[in-house]
Amino acid sequence: MNKQWFAPARGASLWVLMVLTITAKAQNPLVTHSFHADPTARVFDGKLYVYPSTDIVPPEGVEAPRFCMPGYNIFSTENGSTWQDHGTILDHNQVPWGKKNSFGMWAPDCIKKGDKYYYYYPAVPKDGSAFRRIGVGVSDSPTGPFRWEKSYIKGVSGIDPGLFKDDDDKAYLFFGGGEKLFAAPLKDNMKEIAAPPVEVTALPSGYKEGSFVFKRNGIYYFTFAHVFTDEGYTIGYATSEDPMGPYAYRGKIMDNISNGTNHHSVVEYKGQWILFYHWWDVSGFNKLRSMRADYIQFKEDGTIKKVKPTLRGIGTPGIGDTLQTDRYSNIRLAEVTYVGGNEPAGWMVCNTEPGGFVKFDRVNFGEGKARKIQARIACGQRVGSFEVRLDSPKGKVIAKFPVTHTGGWNSWKTIEAEIAGSVEGIHDLVVVFKAEWGLKKIVNLNWLLIRD
Ligand code: FUB
Numbered sequence: 498m499n500k501q502w503f504a505p506a507r508g509a510s511l512w513v514l515m516v517l518t519i520t521a522k523a524q525n526p527l528v529t530h531s532f533h534a535d536p537t538a539r540v541f542d543g544k545l546y547v548y549p550s551t552d553i554v555p556p557e558g559v560e561a562p563r564f565c566m567p568g569y570n571i572f573s574t575e576n577g578s579t580w581q582d583h584g585t586i587l588d589h590n591q592v593p594w595g596k597k598n599s600f601g602m603w604a605p606d607c608i609k610k611g612d613k614y615y616y617y618y619p620a621v622p623k624d625g626s627a628f629r630r631i632g633v634g635v636s637d638s639p640t641g642p643f644r645w646e647k648s649y650i651k652g653v654s655g656i657d658p659g660l661f662k663d664d665d666d667k668a669y670l671f672f673g674g675g676e677k678l679f680a681a682p683l684k685d686n687m688k689e690i691a692a693p694p695v696e697v698t699a700l701p702s703g704y705k706e707g708s709f710v711f712k713r714n715g716i717y718y719f720t721f722a723h724v725f726t727d728e729g730y731t732i733g734y735a736t737s738e739d740p741m742g743p744y745a746y747r748g749k750i751m752d753n754i755s756n757g758t759n760h761h762s763v764v765e766y767k768g769q770w771i772l773f774y775h776w777w778d779v780s781g782f783n784k785l786r787s788m789r790a791d792y793i794q795f796k797e798d799g800t801i802k803k804v805k806p807t808l809r810g811i812g813t814p815g816i817g818d819t820l821q822t823d824r825y826s827n828i829r830l831a832e833v834t835y836v837g838g839n840e841p842a843g844w845m846v847c848n849t850e851p852g853g854f855v856k857f858d859r860v861n862f863g864e865g866k867a868r869k870i871q872a873r874i875a876c877g878q879r880v881g882s883f884e885v886r887l888d889s890p891k892g893k894v895i896a897k898f899p900v901t902h903t904g905g906w907n908s909w910k911t912i913e914a915e916i917a918g919s920v921e922g923i924h925d926l927v928v929v930f931k932a933e934w935g936l937k938k939i940v941n942l943n944w945l946l947i948r949d
Contacts, residue, residue: 524824525810526779526787527580529843533570534786535604536773537659537709538764541614541639545766547572547580547773548607548616552785559600564784566602569618571640572788577767578812586641587618592632593647595620603629604707604760607639608660608687610668615687616643617658617670627654631672633688652690653681657760661710661717661740669740671697671708671719678708678721680741698743700735707732707760710740713770716799719744722760729753732761732774734801750793751804757783763793770795771811772804808833813923815861820945822846822928827856829890831930836943838875838907846942847906849930851881854890855942858925865919866949870896872914873943877906881932881939885914887924895920900940909943916947 527536533549540546548571555565568588572580589599599621607616614636619629631650634643650670659671668683670690679694697708697719707722717740723733732751735744751759754776761774772793775786790811794802809826823833823844830853836845846855870885879902886892896914903910930939 524812524821525789525791525806525808526776527790527810528572528582528788529779530582531570532780532785533572533788534564534566534758534775535657535707535760536775536788536790537604537606537762538766538771538773538790539607539609539639539762540764540766541609544639545574545577545764546607546639547788548605549775549788550602550604551585554785555600559598564603565600567600568602569605569616571607573640574812576812576815576818578814578818583640586616586643587634587645589620591645592618592620593645594622594624594630594632594649596623596625601629604657606658606660608662608668609639610662610666610687613637613687614639614641614643615660616641617660619656619658619672620649622649629656630654631658631670635687646688650688650690652693655679657706657708659708659710659762661712663712663740669710670694671710673708674706675704676702678705680708682741695741697735699745701733701746709762711763712740713765713795714799717744718763718801720750720761720763722758723749725753729756730759732759732772736799747800749803750801751806754806755783758786769811774806776806809858813859813861815863816867816947816949818946820857820860820926820947822855822857822926822942822945824857825855826858826925827854829854831855838905838909840873840875840907840909840943843943845875846928847938849883849939849942850937851930851932851939853939854927854929856890856925856927857945859923860926860947861923862920862947863922865921867916867920867947869913869915869948871911871946871948872898873909873911873945874898874901874903875906875909875941875943876900876903876939878902878936878938880934881930881936883931883940883942884929885945886927886929887920888927889925890927890929892927906941 532552536549571583601621605618634645636643655673681690681694704724720734737744808824830850885896
């Protein structure tokens with residue numbers, strides 16, 4: 498492996514070697530079987546889709562340009578907490594007008610008009626006419642297959658296509674990366690611009706990219722990645738009464754989270770607004786990025802409250818969904834680290850001390866059909882216990898787990914406890930660690946699973 502490309506955090510090489518799994522849970526990051534950046538989220542017919550780019554470690558012998566990005570996958574969720582990977586829909590060597598082996602498939606987008614889905618993507622043109630051109634494909638389904646246009650969109654060069662379709666069905670293409678970002682209305686065919694691109698005005702100076710426009714209560718929000726020289730990548734926004742502007746800068750949606758890119762989208766799903774963005778906390782390397790999502794709140798006057806990245810993320814998992822408690826909403830006298838032993842790669846709650854707890858919010862118990870809780874544990878001692886409580890560390894105890902010796906702190910075993918009484922509706926779950934003696938470390942906990 499090329500060291501220049503991969504200087505991973507502790508345990509990160511495990512991630513690179515992981516095999517593809519079909520689904521993943523909606524804690525942050527959204528998926529861990531592969532690396533994806535630039536997540537554009539869209540709701541089509543009530544279902545949430547994400548259209549990201551893909552980051553890989555360069556294959557042996559490939560000198561990848563800046564990022565190593567070979568193509569695009571699509572993800573979707575039915576319940577907001579379990580993601581399905583629909584596989585690769587476009588590879589860099591399938592772009593009709595693209596340079597072969599470019600590994601340059603940066604941030605894409607997809608939008609619906611009428612009963613067709615239009616997928617927009619930047620790629621390196623084989624005619625050498627620009628750093629990136631923007632191509633389009635059409636499909637009858639949000640997950641493809643797409644019929645790819647033979648040529649790129651004329652009159653447009655740049656990265657990061659961001660599409661917006663207004664209530665009157667007119668569509669706009671936003672794009673660019675650099676000091677300036679651009680907007681152009683699209684023709685009804687969605688494959689050509691209707692007028693030459695114009696600069697999106699009144700944005701602060703500095704490098705910008707990742708244009709994404711949405712509309713809320715009649716206000717157009719132009720959101721973008723913005724590099725402040727003293728801070729690095731932030732996500733900012735500007736508002737207008739017209740999709741083409743002029744826009745007025747309003748501030749940041751997210752502060753810089755680390756040294757590298759951030760790229761986002763904003764979507765309303767089931768009455769809640771969500772910010773999708775990326776980070777590289779899984780790989781520890783800012784060119785192997787992972788998709789994340791957190792709720793976003795608006796103030797009365799329409800301005801946006803800054804979003805802080807969480808581990809817990811979005812979604813309300815229920816019976817049959819694995820609760821990765823290491824993606825906590827609160828934790829005390831316990832820590833999180835990479836899971837060990839033969840367990841599939843991931844994280845666990847560890848160094849659990851008496852009186853410590855880990856809280857996982859928004860679990861849907863439905864209509865009282867939950868009967869048992871399973872816990873995936875590893876333990877090198879046999880004194881103590883942990884309890885599952887509702888809503889707070891002092892809330893009602895619904896399950897008790899005596900701690901069993903599993904063969905060591907990395908020998909994993911699934912244990913089970915009955916749920917006491919009937920639990921209905923949505924609750925926060927709190928796992929409280931207990932011990933009679935002066936024990937410092939009670940159990941390692943990977944996940945919980947509620948069963949009927
Ligand atoms: O993912 C490659 C590039 O990095 C994107 O096009 C930019 O928005 C930034 O995220």
